[in-house]
Amino acid sequence: MAYPKIWFLRHGQTEWNAEGRIQGQLESKLSPLGIEHAQQQASLMAPILAQGPACFVSPLGRAQQTAQIALGGQPYTTDARLAEAQAGVFQGMTREEVAAQYPEIYAANPLNLDLFCAAPQGEGFAAFQARIAEFLNGLNEPTVVVAHGLWGQVLRGLICGLSRAEMAALPNEQGCIYELSQGGEQVLR
Template identity: 65%
Template sequence: MRDFPKIWFLRHGQTVWNAEGRVQGQLELDLTDLGIAQAHQQAVLMAPILAQDAPPCLVSPLRRAQQTAGIALGGHRFVTEPDLAEVQAGRFEGRTRAEIAAEFPEIDARVQTHLDLFCAAPDGEGYAQFYGRVLGLLRRLEAPTVLVAHGLWGQVLRGIICGLEQDEMAALPNEQGCVYVLENGTETVLR
């Protein structure tokens, strides 16, 4: 795997469905008050970074990421990038884990993590296609870049850069309100 440019990765702030444990996937939701506060925390962390050389900023087209970017990037210009959208979770979108377990017990019995669950969704994107989409975007980056996207997108991104297998990616934390700095195959978290 080749080296990638330095990346500052921001997960969007909390939404109502994050708080309820519902699968969002590519469905649209707004930030909660806590999510807005998390984006403001990211703005504090990002201010010195954006004041230096003003790296390009790419943002998921989904509203929760757009709202986060509008706050966290402090008015800095950004470009909407469709490949930053969260994994499409098919028939699981909008459901809780308990609802999925009741309707799809065979899938629920074999998956343990959110990444595995979302990628196992009937009519969903699946892991291989999702991984390919994340890797494809990474390969197109030519300079240090800020990315604002989603939790599972970030797990795969961080896993690729740090050389992790799928199960290791799936075990990564998905914090909101922080900034993940990825460079030279390592991760640092700004809080």
């Protein structure tokens, strides 16, 4: 399927990212480094925003905080489908706590995308991917998306035709922009 050009921004580092704590759909503010990440994105966004793309942002606070900085006050639409994977009982726990309390799940899912989607009472991969695909399939113009790490891995995987395992292995940088076009990606730094 052919998609319009998308510029994907992962939110800047949060206090919980710095602690290795699983956020899922819980809230954690940007750390000082996370604010720097959003400022780096802002410096890259000016020529992109000059093209007048549609802008969509996750409803979660860390993405909203990033968008305020990175989009420089540009108007945007909040879309609930852009929220991070709901990670069930793992939300609020560190990876070490998950390893101690759920050793079988942890051992079987070394990568974050798989681990979050294997969480008891969580959203699961199929529902998460379907939510992202629904959003993606509704786009018909160049679009800026400010959302989350795992969300972006699945988005990038769908556009680039990757398997679930390949999606889970994608790098998940902050402070950059993933430009997705014609079935490929370029990282803007």
